[in-house]
Amino acid sequence: MTEQGNGTRVRRALITGITGQDGSFLAEFLLSRGYEVHGIVRRASTFNTERLDAIYADPHNHGVRLRLHYGDITDGAALRRTLDQAQPDEIYNLAAQSHVRVSFDQAEYTADAVATGTLRLLEAVRDYTAAGHAVRLYQAGSSEMYGAAAPPQNEKTAFYPRSPYAASKVAAHWYAVNYREAYKLFICNGILFNHESERRGETFVTRKITRGLARIKLGLQEKLYLGNLNARRDWGYAKDYVEAMWLMLQQAEPDDYVVATGESHSVSEFLDQASSCLGLDWKKHVKEDPRYLRPTEVDFLCGDASKARMKLGWAPKVSFEQLVKLMVEHDLELARQETTLTKAGHQVAQRGASQR
Numbered sequence: 001m002t003e004q005g006n007g008t009r010v011r012r013a014l015i016t017g018i019t020g021q022d023g024s025f026l027a028e029f030l031l032s033r034g035y036e037v038h039g040i041v042r043r044a045s046t047f048n049t050e051r052l053d054a055i056y057a058d059p060h061n062h063g064v065r066l067r068l069h070y071g072d073i074t075d076g077a078a079l080r081r082t083l084d085q086a087q088p089d090e091i092y093n094l095a096a097q098s099h100v101r102v103s104f105d106q107a108e109y110t111a112d113a114v115a116t117g118t119l120r121l122l123e124a125v126r127d128y129t130a131a132g133h134a135v136r137l138y139q140a141g142s143s144e145m146y147g148a149a150a151p152p153q154n155e156k157t158a159f160y161p162r163s164p165y166a167a168s169k170v171a172a173h174w175y176a177v178n179y180r181e182a183y184k185l186f187i188c189n190g191i192l193f194n195h196e197s198e199r200r201g202e203t204f205v206t207r208k209i210t211r212g213l214a215r216i217k218l219g220l221q222e223k224l225y226l227g228n229l230n231a232r233r234d235w236g237y238a239k240d241y242v243e244a245m246w247l248m249l250q251q252a253e254p255d256d257y258v259v260a261t262g263e264s265h266s267v268s269e270f271l272d273q274a275s276s277c278l279g280l281d282w283k284k285h286v287k288e289d290p291r292y293l294r295p296t297e298v299d300f301l302c303g304d305a306s307k308a309r310m311k312l313g314w315a316p317k318v319s320f321e322q323l324v325k326l327m328v329e330h331d332l333e334l335a336r337q338e339t340t341l342t343k344a345g346h347q348v349a350q351r352g353a354s355q356r
């Protein structure tokens with residue numbers, strides 16, 4: 001913690017994966033609660049901080065409370081250095097190769113980032129606390145860990161992972177439990193079901209659908225290629241879910257929590273909802289493409305978040321219908337901007353979401 005002018009302490013948080021969907025919402029949430037927020041950013045040849053644009057400020061300015069550090073969850077020395085520099089009271093480990101389909105193509109890297117990356121951070125935190133620092137850690141677990149386990153899934157449901165990503169998240173979960181028990185560290189595993197937003201990466205199915213259908217509506221593309229339309233997911237709004245992460249770290253004791261809406265929909269139901277917002281018949285435009293199928297699929301996720309409701313007082317605020325609507329409206333606006341630019345003779349880069 002650092003001193004404020006009035007003698008009160010400013011809490012410090014460190015977020016790995018701050019440039020992602022959740023990291024950006026969490027950073028905004030923590031800044032709004034007065035935290036100094038530190039984030040780890042990967043070096044890239046193009047800007048990867050787009051989601052932070054609204055809160056980024058020149059670090060030379062006085063009183064800036066967002067600080068970015070270059071690093072990588074696969075680089076233990078840099079993680080330790082960042083802990084020393086940021087001196088956090090709370091750490092949120094969100095960094096991950098988070099795409100399930102891609103984890104079949106990049107299995108070793110996914111395990112290095114998701115499983116061993118968490119272990120690296122836990123080792124660094126172990127030494128950081130041994131040096132006298134008090135710190136609390138949130139580990140981003142996933143409903144993918146339940147995989148083939150029958151719904152509804154809660155904290156007592158046995159894991160049955162179905163991808164390299166999910167198996168790596170299970171390993172990370174148990175590393176976190178072990179470090180909590182072995183070294184008495186304050187660590188919480190959040191087992192979050194799917195959560196989406198207008199900031200969702202464009203290769204995840206919800207955003208691929210809202211981007212694709214909005215562009216089809218305005219005549220910017222003809223077809224949308226998708227994989228398995230029967231899979232069912234429990235989809236919530238990401239902004240609601242980052243608050244649950246924070247709540248876990250404010251409790252008297254560390255524990256593990258499922259965060260979910262308790263409502264499940266198929267991919268085709270998502271298509272129905274998005275199409276009705278746009279006045280489209282998706283069946284005329286959507287084509288199935290086997291390249292988007294997974295070698296092993298997760299068919300049915302539906303979370304039971306009773307424990308989070310009771311102990312954290314957490315409940316989702318945004319319904320499935322509201323979520324789809326807000327994503328469609330956002331992507332329709334993007335498609336309108338694209339139309340305006342195209343009509344004015346500009347070349348608009350195709351981001352190739354339909355290729356992934």
Ligand code: NAP
Pocket residue numbers: 016017018019020021022023040042044048071072073074093094095096097098099113140141142143191192193194195196201
């Ligand atoms: P996301 O948008 O894919 O963001 C992932 C973040 O991790 C990005 O900031 C990314 O950086 C960073 N990252 C990737 N590899 C890294 C590495 N080697 N070193 C450091 N940073 C790295 O994911 P999200 O949806 O925000 O999810 C956040 C976390 O929650 C992830 O751990 C995910 O697996 C987990 N989770 C997500 C959901 C969900 O439905 N969204 C549900 C359950 C669990 P770049 O921006 O540079 O790529």
Ligand code: GDD
Pocket residue numbers: 098099100101141142143144192193194195203204205206208225226227228229231232233267292293294297298301356
């Ligand atoms: N991505 C994608 N692209 N998925 C498709 C497509 C497609 O073209 N067509 C159908 N799907 C199906 C997938 O097979 C899956 O059953 C479902 O849509 C959801 O896929 P994603 O949106 O990629 O999400 P996910 O459920 O695999 O993983 C997300 O949620 C997990 C929590 O359960 C990711 O955010 C993970 O990081 C997260 O842990």
